[in-house]
Amino acid sequence: MMDRVESLVVRAVKTQQGEGIDVYAFFLYGSDLSRVADISRIRRDENELKGFQRKEIRAHVKEIVEFLDSGGPVLFPNAITLALSLDVEFEPSRGPKPKGLIELANTGTLSIPVREEGDRAAWIVDGQQRSLALAQAKNSRIPVPVVGFVSRDVQLHREQFILVNKVKPLDPRLINELLPEVGTLLPRDLAANKLPSELCNLLNRQQKSPFLRLIKRPSDLEGTAAVVTDTAIVDAIKQNLKPPMGALSPYKRGGEDSEPDAMFNALVLYWTAVRELFPEAWGRPSTESRLMHSAGIRVMGALMDPIMLRADSSATPEVDVRESLRRLAPYCCWTEGVWEELGWRWNEVQGTPQHIAKLADYLIRKDRELSRPSR
Structure with a gap:
């Protein structure tokens, strides 16, 4: 029994x-x-x-x-x-039930x-x-x-x-990681993070991504080699999705008409070029490389918009992106030196809105100057 x-x-x-x-x-x-x-x-x-x-x-x-x-x-x-x-x-x-029971x-x-x-x-x-x-x-x-x-x-x-x-x-990082696993209709502020978080997941897991296993997520086990916070990646992608000048906005048409695969490929193209042009700064802890710091990710994410939108009109966008970053490389101080005009030592760059805005503005202006045809 x-x-x-x-x-x-x-x-x-x-x-x-x-x-x-x-x-x-x-x-x-x-x-x-x-x-x-x-x-x-x-x-x-x-x-x-x-x-x-x-x-x-x-x-x-x-x-x-x-x-x-x-x-x-x-x-x-x-x-x-x-x-x-x-x-x-x-x-x-x-x-028996009481009279008038609801x-x-x-x-x-x-x-x-x-x-x-x-x-x-x-x-x-x-x-x-x-x-x-x-x-x-x-x-x-x-x-x-x-x-x-x-x-x-x-x-x-x-x-x-x-x-x-x-x-x-x-922790908003926990909510962001969970959002791609949810299929229901979400409040507007949460829904805005769902696509960026899913793209962040793909960047962290796909073999062709330069961020493979480099992104810290709340579900990570202790002792992983990840060096980039997922919040920085998600925030950068959210900016790239904003129309009309966001590099990913042409692929975002609303609902099922969006093209997440095209967005992912664009992110891989751009960030692979960043890794190739700054090999000494890539994959290192943020204490050793400000490129891997939240400030560096947000700044280079902002720079992606003008560089990628310009490259879209090129017959060889990969070459055009690498050339844009190659021109900028001498002005970048991710692991040593002092940022020209700003007067900041490389490790003084912080993830504050003021630092991110000033550094992004400096590099975007410099990119605009360097991309002008010589007379």
């Missing part, structure tokens, strides 16, 4: 949202959260993005534990959001299987730090409000995670 799987049985209210998605509201003891729910931390497995959560923030968790163990009355009204597997079972209550939900009992870590019946979508703190608190019997929706679709979990955390101080 097979042993029955242990379950937590709680009183719950059930309704539906979206396209027939079951949603439950109930309470659990704080210590029981970790018995039924896993934390799906973000990581990559052979270039496929897994999970969606942040790494544990120890200081934040410690602060919550101290609050929970402070000895005073503890009020914990903020709900934890769970994605529930199809293994949960709901048994509706029977009995039929938005049903009451009953919800059974959640208790299984080993990594195989649990729920995943934490919002409340990772709070759930870790509740598991460590001395008072393990704090009733915690929980809202759970039933789905095995990791994309839906990510969508909810992004939308829930949009207004919180969540």
Whole structure:
């Protein structure tokens, strides 16, 4: 005779949202959260993005534990959001209904299987730090409000995670890395980052990219050779996409008419030429090369617009891009020297808007002067 799987049985209210998605509201003891729910931390497995959560923030968790163990009355009204597997079972209550009842939900009992870590019946979508703190608190019997929706679709979990955390101080790099994995209609400010982030992913993973494995993403394991922050790449690409002068804007026509492959090829063409013209500065930590610093990436990204738009009218765009950068190379100080006109030593360049704007303006003006036909 097979042993029955242990379950937590709680009183719950059930309704539906979206396209027939079951949603439950109930309470659990704080210590029981970790018995039924896993934390799906973000990581990559052979270039496929897994999970969606942040790494544990120890200081934040410690602060919550101290609050929970402070000895005073503890009020914990903020709900934890769970994605529930199809293994949960709901048994509706029977009995007469009050007159005038608004039929938005049903009451009953919800059974959640208790299984080993990594195989649990729920995943934490919002409340990772709070759930870790509740598991460590001395008072393990704090009733915690929980809202759970039933789905095995990791994309839906990510969508909810992004939308829930949009207004919180969540690392924008984490949101940017998750955006390409989300297919739903996003708020305008998030949607604007989705295409640049996907192009950033391709630059970091494709063999023909000069940035292959050089871009730091939140899912990276410790000790990788990456030296360029993904934020700098994403911000540079966003600028390249702006019409009418952005180098990638001709390929962005809105919706399915956009040409991401053409955008990627243009980025590879330009940044490969940058790598070839500045080999001593490429692939080194930002402390040794300001080209790999966020300032250098943003500045050279801004320079891409006039150089690539000019090269588009050439019969040999690769040659034209390399020639433009070759003319500029003597004026660049990525690893040593002092920037002419600006008076900055190479390692004094910072990633501030003022430094980026001034250095970009200097190189764009210099490119314009050097590209004029000689009389």
